[in-house]
Amino acid sequence: MITVSDLRKVYRQGKREIVALDGVSLSVPQGSIHGIIGHSxxxxxxxxxxxTMLDRPTSGSVNISGTVLSAVKDSEVRAARRKTGMVFQHANLLDSRTSLGNVAHPLELTGAPKETICERSxxxxxxxxLEGFENAYPAQLSGGQRQRVGIARALAANPDVLLCDEPTSALDPAATNEVLDLxxxxxxxxxxxxxxxxxEMNVVKRICDSVSLLEKGRIVEDGALEDVAARLDSRLARALLPLPPAEVPMGAAGGDVIDLLMTGSSAQEPVLTGVARRFNVDLNVLAGSVETIGATQFGHLRVQLSxxxxxSAILDYLASFGATAKAVAPNAPTGREEL
Ligand SMILES: Nc1ncnc2c1ncn2[C@@H]1O[C@H](COP(=O)(O)OP(=O)(O)OP(=O)(O)O)[C@@H](O)[C@H]1O
Ligand SMILES: [Mg+2]
Structure with a gap:
């Protein structure tokens, strides 16, 4: 369990103050993965x-598995940090050591017997x-394999918590998916x-249970992935369920254009057929995507009415099926825009 409350970090450069974290709070239950997405x-x-207290927060608290890390004295932080494994963008392996030697490295610092360390590694x-790669040096491994060694090393001290900073940014799509699935x-x-x-939103989509959008040191949107995806107007939902670019073939000759997000049961219902029959209108699907996020199926559509x-009656009818719908300008951007 990780609980962060009202975390602030202010850097000072001469007379200038840089507020890098401006009141960040979040809670991650044991057994789950929380994504934090944000621009550079x-x-x-x-x-x-x-x-990890590598940098002391200016104020606020960090609780990792019951230890209030922000209250731990500098002299004891090193020991407390053992509960947290770190995975970085580049695996940062020691080139002169084999895979086994790299994983063993943090264990050697604990002074455990050599045999035990070797067996554990x-x-x-x-x-x-990576069975069979014990004697390979980093230069003989692929990027994905190196990252696996980095993950094994992060787990060496049996941590409760894993912090991964851009773990797949340096990997190609196939290796990215392998490391994420791991x-x-x-x-x-x-x-x-x-x-x-x-x-990258695909990282969040593939493995996270919940997500926060961080902007200028603040969390501006957050929630469980399925809840976030269901909020048609949220930036996270648009990034999670992007619509392909839409053309409006009928242009001004056609009627209103609506965006429609259907989840779970409403995604299964033949909602559009219902609209066509009941309101005696034609529906022209301009763009659409169907995706499963968590255990829920989401359908995101842009349709033009005749x-x-x-x-407004059609929007009400759609809402009665649990769909979120709104009228948009015919040339409104589809969800491909960046967060
Ligand atoms: N040691 C420091 N001294 C002064 N300012 C800093 C320091 N570290 C970070 N900052 C500033 O804090 C802000 C946040 O930086 P941070 O490195 O956390 O961003 P980031 O989200 O990790 O970006 P990126 O995606 O590029 O890695 C930036 O404005 C940065 O310039
Ligand atoms: Mg960074």
């Missing part, structure tokens, strides 16, 4: 540093799917609590 400079790395490499699998098997920092349609 939003404060993502500052947040990770403050979560082998077990960790097995856990991340993080999800380890979270489920070991009951970890995980924060993943990213600027001219003279009673748009």
């Amino acid at each position: 400079g939003a404060g993502k790395s500052t947040l990770v540093r403050c979560l 082998r077990e960790l490499l097995r856990l991340v799917g 993080i999800r699998d380890l979270t489920d098997r070991l009951g970890l609590t995980v924060i993943v920092i990213t600027h 001219q003279g349609a009673d748009t």
Whole structure:
């Protein structure tokens, strides 16, 4: 479990103050993965540093598995930090050591017997799917494999929490998916609590249970993934369920254009057929996407009604099916815009 309350970090550069974190609060239950998405400079790395006390927050508290880390004395922070494993964008492995040697490294610092360390390191490499690569050097591994070694090393001290700062930004799409699936699998098997920092929505979509959008040091939107996706007007929903670019073939000759988000049961219902029959209108689907997020199916559509349609009655009818719908300008941007 990770609980962060009202975290602030202010850097001072001469007379200038830079507010990198401006009252960040979040709570991540054990066994779940929370994504933090934001542009460059939003404060993502500052947040990770403050979560591990590599950088002391200016105010606010950080509680990791019951330890209020922000209240721990500098001299004891190192020991308290063992509960937290870190995964970075680049695996930051020691080039002169084998996979086994890299995983063993943090264990050697604990002074455990050599045999125990070797056995534990082998077990960790097995856990991340790298059995047989014990003696390979970083230069002999692919980017995805190096990141797996980094993850094994992060788990060496048996942490409760894993903090991943852009863990797949340096990987190609196939390796990205493998590493993400590994993080999800380890979270489920070991009951970890995980924060993943990213600027890519596909990372959030693939493995996160919940997400926060960080902007200028503040969380501007957040929630469980399925709840966030259901808010048609939210930036996270638009980024999660982007519509392909839409053309309006009928142009001004057609009627109103509506955007429609259907979830769960309403995504299954033949809602559009119902609208056509009941209101005696034609519906022209301009763009659409159907995706499953968490366990819920989402359908996101842009449709143009035939001219003279009673748009507000149709919007009410759609709402009665649990769909979120709104009229938009015919050339309104589809959801492809950046967060
Ligand atoms: N040590 C520091 N001293 C002064 N300002 C800093 C320091 N570290 C970060 N900042 C500032 O704090 C803000 C947030 O930086 P941070 O590195 O956390 O952003 P980020 O979201 O991780 O960006 P990126 O996606 O580029 O990694 C930026 O304005 C940055 O310039
Ligand atoms: Mg950063």
